[in-house]
Amino acid sequence: MTKHLILIVEDDPININALVAVLRDEYTLLIAKTQAKALEILSTNTVDVMLLDLNLPDGSGFDICKVVRGDREQYGSPAIIMMTGSHSADDELTSLELGASDFVTKPLNNQILKARMNIQIELLRKTRLLNKLARIDGLTEVANRRSFDETLVREWHRCKRAGQPLSLLLVDVDEFKKFNDLYGHAMGDRCLRSVAKVLVDVFKRASDLVARFGGEEFAVIMPNTTQRDAVALGNVALQKMVEQGIVHEQSSVHNVVTFSGGLITTFPVDVDLTAEEIIQQADRQLYAAKHEGRARIMPALTQAAALAV
DSSP: OOOOEEEEEOOOHHHHHHHHHHHTTTSEEEEESSHHHHHHHHHHSOOSEEEEESEETTEEHHHHHHHHHHOHHHHOOOEEEEEESOOOHHHHHHHHHTTOSEEEESSOOHHHHHHHHHHHHHHHHHHHHHHHHTTBOTTTOSBOHHHHHHHHHHHHHHHHHHTOOEEEEEEEETTHHHHHHHHOHHHHHHHHHHHHHHHHHHSOSTTOEEEEEETTEEEEEEETOOHHHHHHHHHHHHHHHHHHOOBOTTOSSOSBOOEEEEEEEEOTTTOOOOHHHHHHHHHHHHHHHHHTTSSSEEEEEOGGGGGGO
């Protein structure tokens, strides 16, 4: 089982050694002796808990707490346990008001520290579980629209910083209403679950996101993916959907269930689009795919994305 990642922000070697001795068997540890180093580590690592000393050579633990809680996109949402030799109620109150999860005083009692760490890890586990459930579509068990919206904005900014292309595929099950009317909603639900599984099996990189966009529509976010690769993957998914052999007697497209896809590939670093505009462009291509006869992937290419082909 992967160990939780703990960042110790402390400049006193004696205290560092004591903390490492207590925690190293149960957790993976990172150490920062300054505010600058702590923020650098947080910007490149997903830390679970931060043990934060109140007094540092280049600033205060209060300052770090304020910065981290003020920019969750950059620094994540680690639990923060403030550490200080002070028994001041004002310091404890300020820590909690700034977003610290707990407050401990030095010298640290090893058993109490372990107990407080266990509490934060358990809270973190439950919070992540609830967040995951809140972002999953109950029927298909892929990401829901909320998760899609958040991921699209996040990946747009990330690809912009990295100078990478971003591809978005919108998928609509062909003539699904006819399928539902003929076979019933239970079979319709099974069909949607099959579509979701096909998409998940094809778009399986850790960075890809398959989401139920609404009704019989799905969306796939593909960071750092060129138009050529995105089209190829979309066609693989369409072929696998046909191979499922889900009979659709009322379809004017095929005798089995198929889908149409609209694709947009762009370089965020070169164009300034909102998430809604990206979706609208992909949706226009989806409409074009339907107009051309369905059961196909229809790409659009912005001028700035031409280099990605």
